[in-house]
Amino acid sequence: MSQPSSHTPNGGGHTGTAGGGAAAPNDGGRxxxxxxxxxxxxxxxxxxxxxxxxxxxxxxxxxxxxxxxxxxxxxxxxxSWRPLATLGRPFVAIERFVRNLLVRxxxxxxxxxxxxxxxxxxxxxxxxxxxxxxxxxxxxxxxxxxxxxxxxxxxxxxxxxxxxxxxxxxxxxxxxxxxxxxxxxxxxxxxxxxHASLYTTFFSESGRMVTKFKDRSEIAAIVAGFSFLTVVLSATILQRIWYELFYVVHISSWIMGIVALGFHQPVIANKGIIVTLLVASMWILDRLIRITRVLYYSLNNEAKLYPLPNGGTKVIFKKAPARAAAGKHCFIWIPAVRKFETHPFTIYKTDSLEFTIKAQNGFTHDLHQNVVANPGISVRASLDGPYGTFPDPMDYDKIVLIAGGGGATFTFGLVANILERLHDEPHKSITFIWAVKKHENLAWFKEHLETLKSHAHSPKVDVSIYVTRSPVASQHHHHLPHIHGHGLLHQTQSRMSESSSGGSSPPISPTSGGSGSPDTEKMPQLPLHTHAQNHAVTLSEKDLEHGGGGVPVVSHHSNTAENTTGTESHHHNAHGYEHAIKPGRPDMVTLIRQAVVGTPSNQRVLVAACGPDGLMRVVRDTTARLIQGDGPGVELHCEQFGW
Ligand SMILES: Cc1cc2nc3c(=O)[nH]c(=O)nc-3n(C[C@H](O)[C@H](O)[C@H](O)COP(=O)(O)OP(=O)(O)OC[C@H]3O[C@@H](n4cnc5c(N)ncnc54)[C@H](O)[C@@H]3O)c2cc1C
Structure with a gap:
C-alpha cells in the first residue's frame, strides 16, 4: 500500500495535479x-x-x-413460562418466514x-x-x-x-x-x-517509475503483492490437488506477505503498520494457542490404532482434551505418520476419545497402511481442539440425524451425546438416517449400531439404514468383515442378502430428492432384479417409462413401533446387524417430511446432517420449506467434512 504522507518522504514526489490539486514538492524533495x-x-x-x-x-x-x-x-x-409462546407467536411467524427463505x-x-x-x-x-x-x-x-x-x-x-x-x-x-x-x-x-495498478499508472504517467523501483518500501510492496498472489493461487488451484503443498505454500506466502507489508508501510504515523502488526499478532496468538494445546495434550498421551474394513482406521486416545464432546472435531497429530501435519476429525465417542478415519491419499492413507501392518499399535499422539459448534440437541423434542457415508461420525457422535443425557422425556424422539455405499462401511460403526438397539432409550430412536451400492442379493457367499472389541478387523464369512421387517414403508427413490446432484451420481441405481428378489417392488408406468429405475417399496424399521406394540422382536439380519438394512438410495425428501410434519406445532425439531454436497443440498432445501409459521419450530444444522 503506497501511502504518500506528510510525515515521510514516501509521497514526496507527487505532482500537485495528480495528487488532487496540491502544490508540488519544493526542490529539496520536501x-x-x-x-x-x-x-x-x-x-x-x-x-x-x-x-x-x-x-x-x-x-x-x-x-x-x-x-x-x-x-x-x-x-x-x-x-419456563408457556404463555410467552402465545404472546410471541406473531414474531415467531415472521422469524420463520424469513428463515424459510434464507436457509434455502x-x-x-x-x-x-x-x-x-x-x-x-x-x-x-x-x-x-x-x-x-x-x-x-x-x-x-x-x-x-x-x-x-x-x-x-x-x-x-x-x-x-x-x-x-x-x-x-x-x-x-x-x-x-x-x-x-x-x-x-x-x-x-x-x-x-x-491499489497497485492505479499507483503504477500514476507513477509511470508522471515519469517516476524508475525512481520508485529504487525505493525500499516499493520493493517491499512488490514482494507483498506477489506473496498475496501466491496465497490466492494456492487456495484456488493447489488446495484441491495437493492439500499438504497448498498448506505449506499458503501459510509461508502469507507470512512473507505480511512481513513485506510491514516494510512497505513502516512509519507509525501512517497507521498502516499498526494495523499490520495487529493482524499479525492476532494470527500469531491463534497459532500459539494451538501449538500450546498440541504440546500440552502430547504429555502422557498416546493413541491406539485399529484397522477397519474398506480403508477405515479407528483411533482411540488415552487423554481427551477439555470440553471434548461427540460431534465436535479435533486436529490430530500422529508424528509417527506425519511429523508436521495435523488433520481434523470428528469425535464420535468421549468416554474413550474415539475417531473413525476414512483413508484418502495422504496422511490418512499412510495411517491406514501403518495400522494394517500393526493392528492395535500404540503411538505417540496429540490433539488440538475441540472445535465446532452445533445446536444443543437437548433443546429439541425431535431430532432428525442424517448422514451420508463417513458423515455418520458426526451423527453417531450426536446420537451418543443425546442418549447419554436423555432422561424420562416421553415426547423426545430421534430419527436416524444413514446411507452408505457398501455393506462393509457399516462395520465401522458396528458398536454404535448395537448401542442404538440395546440402549435403555433405544425405543426412542427410529433407525433407517440404506446401502446404495447394494450387492446383488443372491445365494452367493461373500466375505463380510466384522469388527470386534475395539474394532480389530476380522474376516468372517457371511451371506449377503437384504432383509426387511414389517411396518410402514417410505419409498426408496432412484433420485435422492435432487436429481442430478453429485451424490446422486455417486449412488448408482440398483438393478431391478435385486429388488425383485427381496422385496415387494411397486413400479408405476412412469417409472418404467423412465428406464425402469423403479420405486421399490421396502419396509421401514422403527424401534418405536416394535417396542410399543410388542408384536415384533428385534430384527437380526444376515450381516449380524440388528437393524433393517435397505438397498438403494433413501428418498430424503419424504423421510425428512415424514419426520417433521407429524410433530406438534408446540414442539421443536432439529435436523442435523453431515455428508456430501448433493445430500446437503436436498436436506437444506427440504428443511427450509418445512420452516412454517404454524408448524413446529425447525432448526437446520449442516456439517461438512471440508472447506
Ligand atoms: C471439520 C472436519 C471434520 C472431519 N471429520 C472427519 C472424520 O471424522 N472422519 C474422516 O474420515 N474424515 C473427516 N474429515 C475429513 C478429513 O479431515 C480429511 O479427509 C483428511 O484430512 C484427509 O487427509 P489426507 O492427507 O489423507 O488427504 P488428501 O488425500 O491429501 O486429500 C483428500 C481430501 O482431504 C482434504 N484435506 C486434506 N488435508 C486436510 C486438512 N488438514 N483439513 C481439511 N481438509 C483436508 C483435501 O482438500 C482433499 O479434498 C473432516 C474434515 C473436516 C474439515
Whole structure:
C-alpha cells in the first residue's frame, strides 16, 4: 500500500495535479505546506472511512450475535413460562418466514442467507471504496483502495482464526466461517491489485517509475503483492490437488506477505503498520494457542490404532482434551505418520476419545497402511481442539440425524451425546438416517449400531439404514468383515442378502430428492432384479417409462413401533446387524417430511446432517420449506467434512 504522507518522504514526489490539486514538492524533495495539508486531509478521510467500515462489519457481527442469543433466550423463556409462546407467536411467524427463505440453497452460495451476507459485504466495500474520495485522482483512489486492502486483510485473518470469538458470540465456528474467509481474501486481493495498478499508472504517467523501483518500501510492496498472489493461487488451484503443498505454500506466502507489508508501510504515523502488526499478532496468538494445546495434550498421551474394513482406521486416545464432546472435531497429530501435519476429525465417542478415519491419499492413507501392518499399535499422539459448534440437541423434542457415508461420525457422535443425557422425556424422539455405499462401511460403526438397539432409550430412536451400492442379493457367499472389541478387523464369512421387517414403508427413490446432484451420481441405481428378489417392488408406468429405475417399496424399521406394540422382536439380519438394512438410495425428501410434519406445532425439531454436497443440498432445501409459521419450530444444522 503506497501511502504518500506528510510525515515521510514516501509521497514526496507527487505532482500537485495528480495528487488532487496540491502544490508540488519544493526542490529539496520536501513537501510543500499545501502538499502536507493535502496528504493529511486524505489520511483523515481514509481513516474515517476505515472506521466506518469496521463499524459496519461489527454491526453485521452484532446482528448475528443478537439473533443467536435472542433465540436462545426466547426458547428458554418459552419453556419456563408457556404463555410467552402465545404472546410471541406473531414474531415467531415472521422469524420463520424469513428463515424459510434464507436457509434455502441458491446457485453459487450455500444458502440465500449466505448470498445476502456476501452481497451486503460487497456493497459495504464499494460504498467505502468510493465515498468521500476524489475519484478523478488516481493516487487518491489508489490510497483508499490500499486502505481497503489492508482492512480486508484484517478480516481475512480474523475469519481464519481457529480460536475465534465468533464461535461463542454467534455460534459460528471457524469451519463454518471458512467460505467467508475465502470471499474476504478475494476481495482483499482485488483491492490490492487496484491499489497497485492505479499507483503504477500514476507513477509511470508522471515519469517516476524508475525512481520508485529504487525505493525500499516499493520493493517491499512488490514482494507483498506477489506473496498475496501466491496465497490466492494456492487456495484456488493447489488446495484441491495437493492439500499438504497448498498448506505449506499458503501459510509461508502469507507470512512473507505480511512481513513485506510491514516494510512497505513502516512509519507509525501512517497507521498502516499498526494495523499490520495487529493482524499479525492476532494470527500469531491463534497459532500459539494451538501449538500450546498440541504440546500440552502430547504429555502422557498416546493413541491406539485399529484397522477397519474398506480403508477405515479407528483411533482411540488415552487423554481427551477439555470440553471434548461427540460431534465436535479435533486436529490430530500422529508424528509417527506425519511429523508436521495435523488433520481434523470428528469425535464420535468421549468416554474413550474415539475417531473413525476414512483413508484418502495422504496422511490418512499412510495411517491406514501403518495400522494394517500393526493392528492395535500404540503411538505417540496429540490433539488440538475441540472445535465446532452445533445446536444443543437437548433443546429439541425431535431430532432428525442424517448422514451420508463417513458423515455418520458426526451423527453417531450426536446420537451418543443425546442418549447419554436423555432422561424420562416421553415426547423426545430421534430419527436416524444413514446411507452408505457398501455393506462393509457399516462395520465401522458396528458398536454404535448395537448401542442404538440395546440402549435403555433405544425405543426412542427410529433407525433407517440404506446401502446404495447394494450387492446383488443372491445365494452367493461373500466375505463380510466384522469388527470386534475395539474394532480389530476380522474376516468372517457371511451371506449377503437384504432383509426387511414389517411396518410402514417410505419409498426408496432412484433420485435422492435432487436429481442430478453429485451424490446422486455417486449412488448408482440398483438393478431391478435385486429388488425383485427381496422385496415387494411397486413400479408405476412412469417409472418404467423412465428406464425402469423403479420405486421399490421396502419396509421401514422403527424401534418405536416394535417396542410399543410388542408384536415384533428385534430384527437380526444376515450381516449380524440388528437393524433393517435397505438397498438403494433413501428418498430424503419424504423421510425428512415424514419426520417433521407429524410433530406438534408446540414442539421443536432439529435436523442435523453431515455428508456430501448433493445430500446437503436436498436436506437444506427440504428443511427450509418445512420452516412454517404454524408448524413446529425447525432448526437446520449442516456439517461438512471440508472447506
Ligand atoms: C471439520 C472436519 C471434520 C472431519 N471429520 C472427519 C472424520 O471424522 N472422519 C474422516 O474420515 N474424515 C473427516 N474429515 C475429513 C478429513 O479431515 C480429511 O479427509 C483428511 O484430512 C484427509 O487427509 P489426507 O492427507 O489423507 O488427504 P488428501 O488425500 O491429501 O486429500 C483428500 C481430501 O482431504 C482434504 N484435506 C486434506 N488435508 C486436510 C486438512 N488438514 N483439513 C481439511 N481438509 C483436508 C483435501 O482438500 C482433499 O479434498 C473432516 C474434515 C473436516 C474439515
Amino acid at each position: 513537501e510543500s505546506p499545501a502538499m502536507q495539508a493535502f496528504f493529511a486531509a486524505r489520511q483523515r478521510k481514509n481513516e474515517h472511512m476505515m472506521k466506518m467500515y469496521a463499524l459496519a462489519l461489527c454491526g453485521l457481527v452484532a446482528l448475528f450475535f443478537v439473533f443467536h442469543w435472542t433465540r436462545w433466550l426466547c426458547v428458554r423463556a418459552e419453556r 440453497k441458491v446457485p453459487g452460495f450455500k444458502s440465500a442467507g449466505h448470498a445476502l451476507l456476501v452481497t451486503t459485504y460487497v456493497v459495504a466495500n464499494v460504498v467505502v471504496g468510493f465515498t468521500n474520495v476524489n475519484t478523478s485522482s488516481k493516487a487518491t483512489l489508489a490510497s483508499r483502495f490500499g486502505w481497503l486492502a489492508l482492512s480486508n486483510l484484517g478480516l481475512v485473518i480474523f475469519l481464519a482464526l481457529k480460536n475465534t470469538p465468533l464461535a461463542f458470540l454467534t455460534a459460528y465456528s471457524y469451519e463454518r466461517l471458512n467460505c467467508l474467509h475465502r470471499i474476504a481474501g478475494y476481495t482483499m486481493f482485488i483491492w490490492m491489485v487496484l
